[in-house]
Amino acid sequence: MADVVLVGDRIVGVGIGLDGDEGVDCAGALLVPGFVDCHTHVCFGPPGMDALRLPRSARVLSAVPALRTLLRLGVTTVRDAWGADAGVRLAIENGWIEGPELLLSLRQVGTTGAIGDVWAPRTGPLEFYGDPSLPDPIFDGADAGRAVVRRMVRAGADWIKVTATGSMALGIGVHDVQLTFDELAAVVDEARRRGGRRVMVHAHGARAAELAARTGAASVEHGTYLDEAAVAAMAECGTWYVPTLSVTQSDPEHAPDGAAAAHRESMRLAIDAGVRIAMGTDGPVRPHSEVLWELRHLAAAGLGAAGAFRAATIDAARLLGLADDRGELAAGKRADLVVLDGTGLDCSALEDRVRRVFHNGVEVER
Numbered sequence: 277m278a279d280v281v282l283v284g285d286r287i288v289g290v291g292i293g294l295d296g297d298e299g300v301d302c303a304g305a306l307l308v309p310g311f312v313d314c315h316t317h318v319c320f321g322p323p324g325m326d327a328l329r330l331p332r333s334a335r336v337l338s339a340v341p342a343l344r345t346l347l348r349l350g351v352t353t354v355r356d357a358w359g360a361d362a363g364v365r366l367a368i369e370n371g372w373i374e375g376p377e378l379l380l381s382l383r384q385v386g387t388t389g390a391i392g393d394v395w396a397p398r399t400g401p402l403e404f405y406g407d408p409s410l411p412d413p414i415f416d417g418a419d420a421g422r423a424v425v426r427r428m429v430r431a432g433a434d435w436i437k438v439t440a441t442g443s444m445a446l447g448i449g450v451h452d453v454q455l456t457f458d459e460l461a462a463v464v465d466e467a468r469r470r471g472g473r474r475v476m477v478h479a480h481g482a483r484a485a486e487l488a489a490r491t492g493a494a495s496v497e498h499g500t501y502l503d504e505a506a507v508a509a510m511a512e513c514g515t516w517y518v519p520t521l522s523v524t525q526s527d528p529e530h531a532p533d534g535a536a537a538a539h540r541e542s543m544r545l546a547i548d549a550g551v552r553i554a555m556g557t558d559g560p561v562r563p564h565s566e567v568l569w570e571l572r573h574l575a576a577a578g579l580g581a582a583g584a585f586r587a588a589t590i591d592a593a594r595l596l597g598l599a600d601d602r603g604e605l606a607a608g609k610r611a612d613l614v615v616l617d618g619t620g621l622d623c624s625a626l627e628d629r630v631r632r633v634f635h636n637g638v639e640v641e642r
């Protein structure tokens with residue numbers, strides 16, 4: 277038992293017998309830092325809607341309930357893995373809509389025919405070209421890779437999202453390696469030149485994950501089919517793993533053949549190799565209301581409950597480069613806090629335990 281003192285948007289003290297003007301009784305509760313989802317999509321509408329084929333305004337407006345749902349479940353920081361533009365971040369910052377702090381990647385950068393190439397026969401055509409706030413993400417060759425990063429940064433990207441394999445949902449190219457070393461290395465280098473931005477790489481297959489590690493990308497997303505060589509490269513290069521286990525573990529019977537077991541095996545290999553792991557959900561593949569299921573999947577896949585909480589708080593903040601500012605209950609950190617009913621660490625029904633949420637020191641209405 278201890279007290280946590282908040283002033284403004286900061287935690288200013290953690291200890292025994294501290295005092296304040298106003299008290300929040302947390303008896304019988306577990307106080308944890310606000311959760312950080314390193315891979316979600318807030319402009320995709322609910323699952324199954326195919327919001328990408330909706331008018332642009334409908335995609336953007338679908339972020340309003342998605343962001344509210346995430347915040348009410350205690351998710352106070354998210355990295356949008358594509359779909360949201362800088363206007364959504366602006367709307368949150370101005371208080372026009374409520375939501376977690378939003379880091380943007382805008383669109384999926386990739387080579388011709390990659391998932392983000394909306395003219396590919398399986399995915400398009402979708403209405404994205406011609407919107408300057410969501411720039412053309414397709415490139416071929418290292419110089420073009422630098423140009424695409426510059427386009428994304430100009431439009432407000434905090435992160436560069438690259439797709440190095442095909443899509444599991446579409447069942448195409450999951451083991452492909454869709455960029456050359458030089459292409460991905462150029463993207464990583466150009467991002468670094470632009471304010472130290474970093475790169476998140478969608479990679480289901482092991483060779484694409486290994487490429488991401490060797491080129492200095494910050495994180496491998498999904499990593500459904502990792503192998504010994506891939507996790508060794510990730511451990512050696514300090515590459516984070518954002519497994520988004522919800523995609524295969526929340527409804528394993530409907531996951532593509534063998535993917536659920538392969539994904540768990542990838543986790544085992546990654547943990548054994550000492551790869552750093554951060555929480556991401558890939559919502560709304562599963563509804564945003566199920567965001568906290570990811571912790572139970574992380575726990576079951578080998579991290580244990582305490583490890584799952586770390587992956588969803590301080591470790592996620594480390595991946596995002598925000599660990600000095602948030603991710604733990606410590607003096608000086610941002611006052612993003614979740615009060616959970618019950619003191620147990622068990623992650624199996626966290627969504628039912630969220631009692632109160634504080635974001636930037638202000639209680640979120642529930």
Ligand SMILES: [Zn+2]
Nearest residue numbers: 315317357558
């Ligand atoms: Zn995604």
